[in-house]
C-alpha cells in the first residue's frame with residue numbers, strides 16, 4: 001500500500017525536513033535527480049549500455065532544478081545532453097539556480113524557443129513544471145514537448161519520454177491536466193502523456209486518480225523521512241505486491257476457520273419485481289462467492305417463480321412490504337442487507353431502506369436505494385452509521401451530494417468522497433476507473449484501475465451490482481471492519497476482471513473470484 005500525498009502535504013513534508021535541519025533543498029534535489037536517472041535506466045536497461053542523446057526541458061522553478069541535475073548526471077555518463085530553459089536564466093533562484101550554474105559552468109544552455117526545431121532525442125525529460133503549477137503551462141513549453149516527443153529518435157534506441165515528479169501542467173491533487181479556456185484550443189494538446197513519470201518521495205494523489213503516463217509511476221526516495229502529520233492525512237493506494245495482498249486479505253477477513261455456515265454470516269439481498277431480478281441475483285451470487293455462509297434473495301411474491309427458476313444455492317423469500325422485511329429481519333442470524341440493484345426508485349424502496357437500517361444490521365446501499373433519496377438525501381443520512389456502505393457511481397453521487405459533485409474540478413475525487421462520508425456518516429465508495437473509498441473519520445483508500453492494473457472490461461452492465469454483492473458477502477461475517485472490507489471488495493472486483501480478461505460480462509465476475517481468492521491463500 002502506497003501513500004498518496006497532495007501537493008500541500010508534500011510541501012509540508014519538505015518544509016518540516018528542511019527546517020529541522022535533517023536535510024537541505026540542495027540535497028533533496030540531488031537525490032531526486034539521482035533517483036530519476038536510476039529509475040530511467042532500470043526501466044530501459046538498453047539506455048545503460050552506452051551514451052545516447054537526451055533533451056531536458058527545464059522550467060523556472062525547482063522542477064527545472066531537478067532537470068539540471070539529471071542533465072549533469074547523464075552528461076557525466078558521456079551522453080550528449082541539450083538543456084532548454086523556459087524563461088530568463090537570471091530569474092532562476094535558490095537550489096535550482098545552484099544546479100543551473102553547475103550545468104552552465106561546463107555546458108551550453110538553450111532557450112525553450114529553440115527546442116521545437118531540434119532533432120528528437122533518445123530520451124526526453126520533462127522538468128518544466130512540477131507540483132508548483134495550478135494553471136495550464138505556457139504554449140511554448142507544450143509545443144516544445146510535442147515537437148521532441150512526436151517521433152522516434154533517428155538513431156539509437158527509440159525516443160523515451162519521462163516526466164519528473166509529474167507531467168507539466170498535471171493536477172497532482174485532482175488528476176488530469178489544467179486546460180486553457182476551451183475556445184479554439186485542443187485540450188489533447190495540453191496532455192503531455194509521457195512514457196514514464198518518476199515522482200519524488202511519495203506518489204502524488206492525482207497520479208492515481210487519472211493516468212499521467214503510459215506506465216505506472218515510479219516513486220523514488222529522496223531522503224525524506226516519513227512525516228507523521230502528512231502520513232496521518234495521507235490517502236492510501238490499494239495495490240501492493242502478491243505477499244502484501246495475501247497479508248491484506250488475512251488482516252481484513254481475520255483468516256479464521258469457520259466452523260459453521262452461520263459463522264460466515266447470512267446475507268439478505270432484496271430484489272425487484274418480475275423481470276427486474278437479474279441485478280439482485282448477480283449481487284447475491286457475488287455475496288455467496290465472496291464468503292457469506294448463506295445468502296437469501298427476497299423479492300415480491302409475483303417474482304418468486306422467476307427467481308426460483310434461477311437460484312439454487314441461494315435461498316428465496318417473499319417480501320412485498322416493509323413489514324415483510326421486518327419479519328424476515330426477526331431472524332437474528334441475518335447479518336447484512338444489500339438493497340438497491342433492480343429494486344426500483346420509489347417510496348417503497350425508501351421504506352425498505354428505513355426498515356433495514358432500523359434493524360441495526362450492516363447495510364449496503366447501491367443503485368436505486370441511493371437514487372430513491374435524491375429529493376431528500378438528508379432523510380437517508382440521518383439513518384446511516386459507520387457500518388453502512390454507499391456505493392454510488394458519479395451520477396448517483398451527484399444525486400445525493402449535488403454540491404460536492406458541482407464543485408467538480410475544484411474538489412478532488414478523494415475530497416469529494418471524504419466530505420460525503422463525513423456528511424452522511426457511512427462508508428462511501430465512489431466508483432470509476434479510480435474508485436475512492438472513504439469512511440466518516442476521514443480515512444481514504446484509492447483503488448486505481450489504471451496503468452498496469454487497467455480493466456476497461458469492467459465497464460459492463462451489472463458490474464456495479466456484483467461489487468455491491470462482494471461487499472455484502474465480505475461484510476456478512478461478524479467483527480470485520482466495514483471500510484476495510486469495502487476496500488478489499490473493490491480490489492477483488494477489479495482483480496477478478498483482470499484475471500478473466502477480455503470478453504467479460506458481469507456474471508463472470510463472481511465465478512472468477514475463487515481463482516483470485518486461491519491466489520490470496522484464502
Ligand SMILES: NC(=O)C1=CN([C@@H]2O[C@H](COP(=O)(O)OP(=O)(O)OC[C@H]3O[C@@H](n4cnc5c(N)ncnc54)[C@H](O)[C@@H]3O)[C@@H](O)[C@H]2O)[C@@H](O)CC1
Pocket residue numbers: 014024025026028029030032059060061062063064065066095128129130131132133134135136137138164165166200222
Ligand atoms: N527543494 C525542494 O523544494 C524540492 C523540490 N523538488 C522539485 O520541485 C518541484 C516543485 O518546485 P516549485 O515549487 O519551484 O514549482 P515548479 O517547479 O513546479 O514550478 C513553479 C515555477 O513555475 C512558475 N509557474 C507556475 N505555473 C506557471 C505557468 N503556467 N506558466 C509560467 N510559469 C509558471 C512559478 O511561478 C514558479 O516559478 C517539485 O515538483 C519537484 O520536482 C525536488 O527537487 C525535491 C526538492
Ligand SMILES: Nc1ncnc2c1ncn2[C@@H]1O[C@H](COP(=O)(O)OP(=O)(O)O)[C@@H](O)[C@H]1O
Pocket residue numbers: 393431432433434435449454455456457458459460461462463464465466467493
Ligand atoms: N473503465 C473502467 N475501469 C475500471 N473499472 C471500471 C471502469 N468503468 C467502470 N468500472 C467499474 O465497474 C463498475 C460499474 O458499476 P456501475 O456504474 O454501478 O454499473 P452498473 O450499474 O451497470 O452495474 C464499478 O465498480 C466501476 O468502478
Ligand SMILES: [K+]
Pocket residue numbers: 063126127128129130163164165166167168
Ligand atoms: K515535470
